[in-house]
Amino acid sequence: MRFLILISSFLISTLCAAQEYEVEQKNKMFSVKEITLKKGDTVHFKNSDKIFHNVFSLSDTQFFDLGSYPKGESRAVKFETPGKVEVECAIHPQMYMVIDVKE
Numbered sequence: 001m002r003f004l005i006l007i008s009s010f011l012i013s014t015l016c017a018a019q020e021y022e023v024e025q026k027n028k029m030f031s032v033k034e035i036t037l038k039k040g041d042t043v044h045f046k047n048s049d050k051i052f053h054n055v056f057s058l059s060d061t062q063f064f065d066l067g068s069y070p071k072g073e074s075r076a077v078k079f080e081t082p083g084k085v086e087v088e089c090a091i092h093p094q095m096y097m098v099i100d101v102k103e
């Protein structure tokens with residue numbers, strides 16, 4: 001019985017801990033320069049410009065490349081590793097933001 005309670009409280013805390021964030025690409029900028037989140041959280045990168053963006057990161061903490069996608073589309077990245085993740089756009093070198101993933 002005690003074992004079951006432990007498992008269910010673990011599941012509940014795990015489910016509640018994960019958060020969803022949205023970062024927009026607008027006017028060839030990210031809507032935030034820096035965001036802090038917990039490992040397990042997800043960021044949705046939404047393109048709100050009329051042009052394509054290609055969001056990617058070459059960071060050691062987490063590498064990803066979302067490819068280029070048009071206005072209205074959103075692609076998600078789940079961050080599992082603590083550390084800083086530098087996020088850029090392959091099409092617009094001025095676009096830059098940092099995601100700080102906490103334990």
Ligand SMILES: [Cu+2]
Pocket residue numbers: 028052053054089090091092095
């Ligand atoms: Cu771009």
